[in-house]
Amino acid sequence: xxxxRVFIARHGETEWSLxxxxxxxxxxxxxxxxxxxxxxxGRAMVGKDRLIDPRHILKVYVSPRLRARRTFELLVGEDKxxxxxxxxxxxxxxxxxxxxxxxxxxxxxxxxQERGLDKDGKVWNxxxxxxxxxxxPEQIVNRLDDIxxxxxxLQRTHQKSPRKDILVVAxxxxxxxxxxxxxxxxxxxxxxLLLEAGxxxxxxxxxxxxxxxxxxxxxxxxxxxxxxxxEN
Numbered sequence: 001x002x003x004x005r006v007f008i009a010r011h012g013e014t015e016w017s018l019x020x021x022x023x024x025x026x027x028x029x030x031x032x033x034x035x036x037x038x039x040x041x042g043r044a045m046v047g048k049d050r051l052i053d054p055r056h057i058l059k060v061y062v063s064p065r066l067r068a069r070r071t072f073e074l075l076v077g078e079d080k081x082x083x084x085x086x087x088x089x090x091x092x093x094x095x096x097x098x099x100x101x102x103x104x105x106x107x108x109x110x111x112x113q114e115r116g117l118d119k120d121g122k123v124w125n126x127x128x129x130x131x132x133x134x135x136x137p138e139q140i141v142n143r144l145d146d147i148x149x150x151x152x153x154l155q156r157t158h159q160k161s162p163r164k165d166i167l168v169v170a171x172x173x174x175x176x177x178x179x180x181x182x183x184x185x186x187x188x189x190x191x192x193l194l195l196e197a198g199x200x201x202x203x204x205x206x207x208x209x210x211x212x213x214x215x216x217x218x219x220x221x222x223x224x225x226x227x228x229x230x231e232n
Contacts, residue, residue, distance in 0.1 A: 054080040094171035098134025
């Protein structure tokens with residue numbers, strides 16, 4: 001019996017992801033290159049007996065932001081997994097950057113120094129300090145823990161069903177925090193995880209046990225059983 005998996009997909013490239021500007025509530029479209037790369041990823045990674053098999057998807061959570069919704073359309077689409085399995089969910093929208101929206105990390109650190117927030121060589125770290133007039137790390141943890149508990153319950157209930165995989169299409173910071181909270185780790189230290197624009201990560205469980213969530217560092221290709229193909 002296959003172990004349930006959670007696929008975390010970051011939206012494709014935008015002008016601000018390319019420049020390094022922090023983007024939460026600003027509704028930017030994908031660049032033309034971003035659309036091409038996500039489409040290519042979909043062709044390579046999504047389909048029967050591929051990394052993401054739409055026949056096995058139980059539920060899809062998509063951030064309400066345009067860039068995430070478009071990424072889902074290009075990567076999988078409702079026609080492959082069923083519109084009734086797709087939900088637009090605020091819990092996976094990007095970390096609200098507040099006053100730091102549209103700024104580079106260097107600009108944020110300079111702004112905080114000017115405001116007297118960072119002293120004695122301390123530099124801004126979103127995982128520890130959060131964002132002025134945006135979200136704190138504690139707020140991020142609260143909303144992620146809520147959706148993760150929901151996913152655990154869903155996969156526990158459907159563990160013996162062919163449909164038990166989950167897809168989350170969202171953003172860079174929120175998905176890295178999601179991965180840390182998946183394995184019950186604090187996010188207050190920089191998790192040192194990378195998720196490129198348009199990339200897909202995989203979370204799962206050790207020993208096929210819902211009480212042992214784990215990060216899947218690498219997985220093998222699924223090869224169809226030739227006997228089953230002959231029977232079909």
